Amino acid sequence: MNRLAVYCGSASPSDPRYVDNAREVGRTLAERGIGVVYGGGRLGLMGAIADSALAAGGEVIGIIPEALVAAEVAHKGLTELHVVGTMHQRKQAFTDLSDGFVTLPGGTGTMDELWEALSWAQIGYHAKPVGLLNLDGYYDGLIQFWETMARVGFVRPQHQGLLIVANTLGELLDKMAAFQPATTIGQIGAKDL
Template sequence: MNRLAVYCGSATPADPVYIDSARAVGHALATRGIGVVYGGGRLGLMGAVANGALAAGGEVIGVIPTALVGAEVAHKGLTELHVVDTMHQRKQAFTDLSDGFVTIPGGTGTMDELWEAMSWAQLGYHAKPVGLLNTAGYYDHLIAFVAKMGEVGFLRPVHRDILIVADTLDVLLDRMAAYQPTVPIIRMSSADL
């Protein structure tokens, strides 16, 4: 994995564990020689990931829609900053520029990115690992929900391992490196669907 897209929030929660963890994620990725592809912002967890990676001498590529550049939230000190027109183009760039996806805490935008990465893996639009870092138990309920989707039958057994979960970045990255893509929907017979 040469580059990973990091999905996270642009907010700064009151509990410093989230900012500290985000900064540590950026730093750890750079230390491992893994470039960061992210939303291009300077605020919140986004800015912390970028600054952590940059402080460790890492490559940081931001992808930001024009509307957010105009709101002056773009990080100006990145290795590269790609400005796109739409959120759809942004998410496509994340997929094109990265070898996998790591989701750390965030809100609705982060969830949109995570779900799309999982959905595209399930469909076969990419075969890249999709990781979820469960910082301070933030995603406990989401992990339970994904399990529920499988129990009910909305997530096929063959696709239940698409989401790779860990409580520490080292474990998550090791699991992502060992990821074996599943059989995507586009290669399944109608009897399997």
Template structure:
């Protein structure tokens, strides 16, 4: 994996552990020569990931909608910053420019990005690993929900492994690198399954 899309919040939580986590991920990816594609913001966890990666000599590509540039939240010190018109274009660029996806703590925008990456993998629009860094237990409830979807039958057994979860970056990257492509919904329907 040469470049990963990193999804995370633009907010700064009161608990400094979240900013520390973001900085550690940015630095950790740069030290492994893994470039970052992210939302192009300068605030919150997004800004912390970018700044730490840049300080460690890493490549950081931002993709940001014009409306957020106009709101003055764009990070102007990146390796490159691409301005798009819509959030859909932004997410397509994340997919086009990256070899996989890593999700850190965040809010509704982060969840939108994560779920789209998972949905697209399930359908076969990409075959890239989708990682969830469950540091600080932040995503315990989401992981339980993922398991519940499988238990009830809304998530096929062969797709359960699409969400790759770990509590630490090193373990997450190793699991993502070892991920095997799954049989997609489109392929299954074509085969009459």
């Protein structure tokens, strides 16, 4: 994996563990020679990842919609900053420029990015690993929900392994490196849908 899209919040929670973890992720990716593709912001977890990766000599590519540049949240010190018109274009650029996706704690925007990456993997728009870093149980409820969707039958057996979960970045990167693409919906016969 040469580059990973990193999905995370633009907020800085009061609990310092979240920002500290984001810094560690940025630094570790840079030290491993893995470029960061992210939302292009200078605030919150996004800014922490970018700054720490840059400080460690890493490549950091930001993708930011015009509306957020105008709000003065764009990070101006990146390796590259791509300004796009819409959030959809932003997510397409994440997919085009990365070899996989890592999701850190975040809010609704982070969830939108994660679910779209999973949905696109099911359909076959990409065959890249989708990782979820479950810092201190932040995503326990989401993981349980994923398992419920699978148990009920809304996530097919072929797709249950699309969400790659780990509690540490090292473990997550190892699992992502071993990822084997799933059979896509388009490859499944109509009788099996």
